[in-house]
Amino acid sequence: MQSRIIMLVDLDYFFAQCEELRNPSIKDKPVVVCVYSGRTEESGAVSTANYVARAYGVKSGIPIFLAKKKLENTNAVFLPVDYMFYEEISGKVMNILKGLADRFEQVGIDEAYLDVTLRANGSFEQGRKLAENVKSEVLRQQKLTCSIGVAPNKLVAKISADTKKPDGLTVVTPEQVTAFLGPLPVSRLIGVGAKTKERMQALGINTVFDLSNYDMQRLIAIFGKTLAAYFHNASLGIDDEPVQERGEATSISRIATLKHDSRELSFILEKTDQLCNEIHADIANDKLAYKTVGIVVIATDMSIHTRSKTLENPTDSLEALKGTVKELLEKFLGQTELEMRRIGVKISNFAKEQKHQRQLTSFIKEGKG
Numbered sequence: 159m160q161s162r163i164i165m166l167v168d169l170d171y172f173f174a175q176c177e178e179l180r181n182p183s184i185k186d187k188p189v190v191v192c193v194y195s196g197r198t199e200e201s202g203a204v205s206t207a208n209y210v211a212r213a214y215g216v217k218s219g220i221p222i223f224l225a226k227k228k229l230e231n232t233n234a235v236f237l238p239v240d241y242m243f244y245e246e247i248s249g250k251v252m253n254i255l256k257g258l259a260d261r262f263e264q265v266g267i268d269e270a271y272l273d274v275t276l277r278a279n280g281s282f283e284q285g286r287k288l289a290e291n292v293k294s295e296v297l298r299q300q301k302l303t304c305s306i307g308v309a310p311n312k313l314v315a316k317i318s319a320d321t322k323k324p325d326g327l328t329v330v331t332p333e334q335v336t337a338f339l340g341p342l343p344v345s346r347l348i349g350v351g352a353k354t355k356e357r358m359q360a361l362g363i364n365t366v367f368d369l370s371n372y373d374m375q376r377l378i379a380i381f382g383k384t385l386a387a388y389f390h391n392a393s394l395g396i397d398d399e400p401v402q403e404r405g406e407a408t409s410i411s412r413i414a415t416l417k418h419d420s421r422e423l424s425f426i427l428e429k430t431d432q433l434c435n436e437i438h439a440d441i442a443n444d445k446l447a448y449k450t451v452g453i454v455v456i457a458t459d460m461s462i463h464t465r466s467k468t469l470e471n472p473t474d475s476l477e478a479l480k481g482t483v484k485e486l487l488e489k490f491l492g493q494t495e496l497e498m499r500r501i502g503v504k505i506s507n508f509a510k511e512q513k514h515q516r517q518l519t520s521f522i523k524e525g526k527g
């Protein structure tokens with residue numbers, strides 16, 4: 159059977175690149191995009207950083223104060239995240255990508271899989287040319303660089319895209335798959351997190367090659383049938399997952415652990431506001447409007463509590479989301495003595511916002527009347 163040709167396109171240092179786009183004068187400086195938690199001026203974490211800043215050891219997830227320390231005596235620029243702006247740019251890029259694929263699947267704000275088997279005529283050489291074209295179109299139309307992996311499936315495409323960054327292009331043909339994966343540490347396989355990696359290390363499995371040679375029966379005994387089969391296939395670069403346009407979600411939610419247990423409204427709101435921002439960024443891209451807002455509280459005794467409210471009309475408003483969450487929290491706090499450990503926000507009951515269509519229908523109605 160002819161091999162599929164799959165691309166994974168990942169925009170480089172995305173949030174920071176968006177900031178450079180908005181203000182090109184910062185391009186040569188270290189740029190650090192921060193999620194400020196708001197407690198003190200420096201509390202919070204780094205969302206992402208440009209490659210100038212990465213050279214100083216600054217990366218996603220480290221505390222802001224640490225990033226400041228690493229960038230002491232440089233002309234570094236620290237900026238707060240602006241999800242709305244990144245979503246807007248993401249949407250434009252995704253539209254370009256969609257037009258360059260037989261099948262398209264967005265998997266994150268700055269990542270998408272493209273199945274180009276048909277338009278590449280099954281040729282990886284052609285696949286490389288298509289990837290070069292994707293890069294030049296994204297650069298020409300949106301002034302952004304990206305890194306692309308081209309491979310026979312999603313699993314290998316994702317790993318190969320990570321191989322060369324920024325502005326990279328890595329092609330792995332079916333013949334090259336096992337040689338490409340073999341020497342990599344097992345942790346490069348999706349699904350092998352820190353814990354699994356440790357367990358595998360204890361078994362003498364360090365590289366993907368080690369994993370592919372490990373006795374299947376023993377693997378099953380340790381990880382169970384499903385996981386063992388997944389690991390075994392993954393180690394051989396086998397993956398049949400199709401590139402699929404995401405079905406419409408029925409709900410979108412985010413959950414987070416509070417820095418410390420609390421029932422102090424303003425402290426909890428700092429966290430829920432963040433969660434609301436993220437959820438809102440998700441729906442902005444899909445032009446979704448929600449009608450129901452819910453919260454989930456996991457208390458210090460691990461009990462789980464949910465509350466929700468359905469609005470009169472669907473809305474895509476961030477303010478309404480934050481306001482409703484606040485209302486639900488206030489009510490919850492008034493009803494219980496519990497301290498909160500984790501807090502989640504959920505929206506559901508979606509109406510696809512079709513502005514143009516709506517205008518058209520109201521126009522027709524008016525015309526008739």
Ligand code: TTP
Nearest residue numbers: 168169170171172173174205206218219268323
């Ligand atoms: P990534 O694609 O993982 O990172 P990146 O685009 O910044 O860098 P790279 O060049 O390595 O692709 O994530 C996309 C965006 O998601 C990133 O720009 C910011 C955000 N993000 C966070 O907010 N926190 C995180 O821990 C990570 C990994 C990403």
Ligand code: MG
Nearest residue numbers: 168169170268
């Ligand atoms: Mg990226």
